[in-house]
Amino acid sequence: MVENIGGIETLLQEDRTFPPPESFAQNANIKDPGVYEEARKDPEAFWARFAGELDWFQEWDQVLDWNPPNAKWFVGGKLNASYNCIDRHLKTARRNKAAIIWEGEPGDWKVYTYWDLHREVCRFANGLKSLGVQKGDRVTIYLPMVPELPISMLACARIGAAHSVIFGGFSADSIRDRLEDSQSKLKQNADESVEGDTPVEKVVVVRRTGHADDKMVDGRDVWWHDLVEDQPLTCEPEAMDSEDMLYMLYTSGTTGKPKGIVHTTGGYLTGTYATTKWIFDLKEDDVYWCTADIGWVTGHSYIVYGPLANGATSVMYEGSPDYPDRDRFWAIIEKYGCTICYTAPTAIRTFMRWGEEYPNRHDMSTLRLLGSVGEPINPEAWTETGSILIAPLPGITTLKPGSATHPFPGIEAEILDEAGNPVGPGGGGYLTIKRPWPSMLRGIYGDPERFVEQYWSRYPGTYFTSDGAKLDEDGYFWLLGRVDDVINVSAHRISTMEVESALVDNSKVAEAACIGKAHEIKGQAIVAFVTIKDQIQTSDELINELKAHVATKIGPMARPDDIYFAAELPKTRSGKIMRRLLRDVAEGRALGDTTTLADPAVVESLKAQYGDEE
Secondary structure, three states, rough: OOOOOOOHHHHHHOOOOOOOHHHHHHHHOOOOOOHHHHHHHHHHHHHHHHHHOOOEEEEEEEEEEEEEEEEEEOOOEOOOHHHHOOHHHHHOHHOOEEEEEEEEOOOOOHHHHHHHHHHHHHHHHHHHOOOOOOOOHHHHHHHHOOOOHHHHHHHHHHOOOOOEOOOOOOHHHHHHHHHHHHHOEEOOOOHHHHHHHOOOOEEOOOOOOOOOOOOOOOOOOEEEHHHOOOOOOOOOOOOOOOOOOOEEEOOOOOOOEEEEEEEEEEHHHHHHHHHHHHHOOOOOOEEEEEEEOOOOOHHHHHHHHHHHHHHEEEEEEOOOOOOOOHHHHHHHHHHHOOOOEEOOOHHHHHHHHHHOOHHHHOOOOOOOOEEOOOOOOOOHOOEEOOOOOEEOOOOOOOOOOOOOOOOOOOOOEEOOOOOOOOOOOEEEEEEEEOOOOOOOOOOOOOOOHHHHHOOOOOOOOOOOEEEEEEEOOOOOEEEEEEEEOOOOOEEEEEEEHHHHHHHHOOEEEEEEEEEEEOOOEEEEEEEEEEEEOOOOOOOOHHHHHHHHHHHHOOHHHHHOEEEOOOOOOOOEOOEEEEHHHHHHHOOOOOOOOOOOOOOOHHHHHHHHHHHOOO
């Protein structure tokens, strides 16, 4: 049970609320709060309405077939994700609208209209066919944030081959694990991962650097530009069953073996289409930028499938936010006139650490809506908190800094106690989803038992998110982090997010991560890893100041025993702090799976630093 979280109310300042500005609410796509009740009364009809806004080759016979834990959506329906993201817009004025605006890290850039995108997707789809890729095959994509990445995803979807995108920073061993698990027939780039006994038959290589590669293997490796050169400009899309696999996406597991999360075509496309349309209040002239990497599920849903199914203009950026200087994000917003920016709390905290000088260099007056995703966001870094399941609707929701607000219409989220009983307002416990939703994962590839054990065993018939959460007196949801991110100090169970938010509340702190370390008297002691803002000097006095600050904000039981200063914290590419690795460091254990880290050197540096302190 996630106990002792009453103190978080003062910390999160729940009396601070932000209703949508009147002019924004008047122009919002969704103005009537009645949509929540409509969805509650008949969720199947609610989702079917969104599905009906997509193009289907064959109408479905049944909206939902629910046999816990297995759900099937829009049973009997046939459609194609690539067709819905491209072809249907060619019948309208959108055919000449920018679909993807791509900015390369060196400063090169390119705009693909929907007509351009259709041509390039069809050429590569025909190229895949020429290599023997067929409906039902798996294709692994290992590319940086270049246009060929979404083009290859949409080409796979077009011919009915499931894609598996692997983040471009993974090692050869990590790629090989995913290749072997998915039994992929074709992959792109990464020679070492296909050496030896693998299912890979062909490798398509994108030339990004302009340098010739003398390691091309005859009979296996093919240049992208050679493959597509003489291909036809049209490719008939396959009629896919709604429950056919669209893609699998691998995430690391606690056992070290990556798990391939399966998403199907009809339900996934309906869910991403609906949430993109309503949560971002999309208008026809919006320039929308999700700063995530496509190698993460946020990038799949909110760079590629969600925006393109809506006919939006989606911005892609290849590189780092600090190249060539720390104003790169703001320069991109000014350059393309972005109206919506969707980023991660970790990026926001980094920008706060860098200071106001960099955004002040640029005119960002085009922005009208900001969003954040990926983890609970501390109030100081708050803009808007949103996700596929729990998120504000911009024209309706009064916002509270740090709260994810309410479940999206049609999502039945509930916070349960240890025994499975719903908690009332003011209570805390475990976040669950009571009913199926269209874009829900359909399983773990090749491992149905693990799927049940991981997500459905704690509360049979109910999806368990593994997150702790609190429901405030107004019915707002507050996400407290993973349930294993709770520290038991002398019988007080303290959320890591609570302590981290207290630390970041200090004006000298940019970011913090807390873990519990074994303690012979208290059971666990709180250890904090803190990144301070630029120009601030570390000192014993600062450590004492921060410890006292936490004690004042939360109470003496939350006072950290140890605080260590860190230039960077270990994070996944999506920006989530890997606290289990910090626990490994604190306990002196061998490091667990580090394949999802954006920069594995960070945790090694902390390990060395922590050892020196010991």
